Amino acid sequence: AQRVTQPEKLLSVFKGAPVELKCNYSYSGSPELFWYVQYSRQRLQLLLRHISRESIKGFTADLNKGETSFHLKKPFAQEEDSAMYYCALGEYNFNKFYFGSGTKLNVKP
C-alpha cells in the first residue's frame, strides 16, 4: 500500500509567489514525517522534520493528523528553491521508511 502520496509531479510558480507542495500519508500509528530536497547535481538531503517544528530556508510543514497531510509551504518562493522535493515517512519502530514519488518545483524569474 502506498504510504506517501505526492500528487503533483511538477509545480511551477513565479518568484515571490507562495508555494505549497502537497503530501498525504497513510499510516495507522504515529508517523515520523520528513521533507527531503535534492538540488541539481547534489545529494538528497533533509530539509525539515515534523518533530522539530522548525522553519528551514523559509519552508514550514505542519502535520495534520485529521487530514493525514504534511504539506510543505513557503510564502515567497525564490529561484534557488527550484529542486526535487520528497516527502518521507518513518514507521514507529523505524523498521521501514517510505518516500513519495517527489515533486519537482520550478521557480520562474
Place this chain on the structure above:
Amino acid sequence: DAGVTQSPTHLIKTRGQQVTLRCSPISGHKSVSWYQQVLGQGPQFIFQYYEKEERGRGNFPDRFSARQFPNYSSELNVNALLLGDSALYLCASSLGSRDQPQHFGDGTRLSIL
C-alpha cells in the same frame, strides 16, 4: 567528514550476474539503509541495518541481501540480475533512532544489459 560514501559510482552488468555495492556511513552512525530509485520515482526502501543486524526489510525479493560489518560499513548484494534491477542504489546512514535524519550518499548507478 566526507559524508556517506558509496562505491562504485557506476556499474554495468548483464542479466543473471551478481553484483555487490558498498557503503561507508558517516563516522559515528550505526545505522545504514539501502534504497532503490528507479528513474522518475522516489527512493524505495530495501533494507535497514543497525548494529550489524537487519532491522527492517522492504518488499524486495530474496535475490536482494545485505550485511553490515563491525565498522558499520555495509554491502548490498543482488543475485540473478534482471533488467528491472537497473536503477540508482542509494545508501543512507543515521544515528538509528526513528526521529533522526538520514544522510544520503551519491548512489551507485547500476545498468543491466
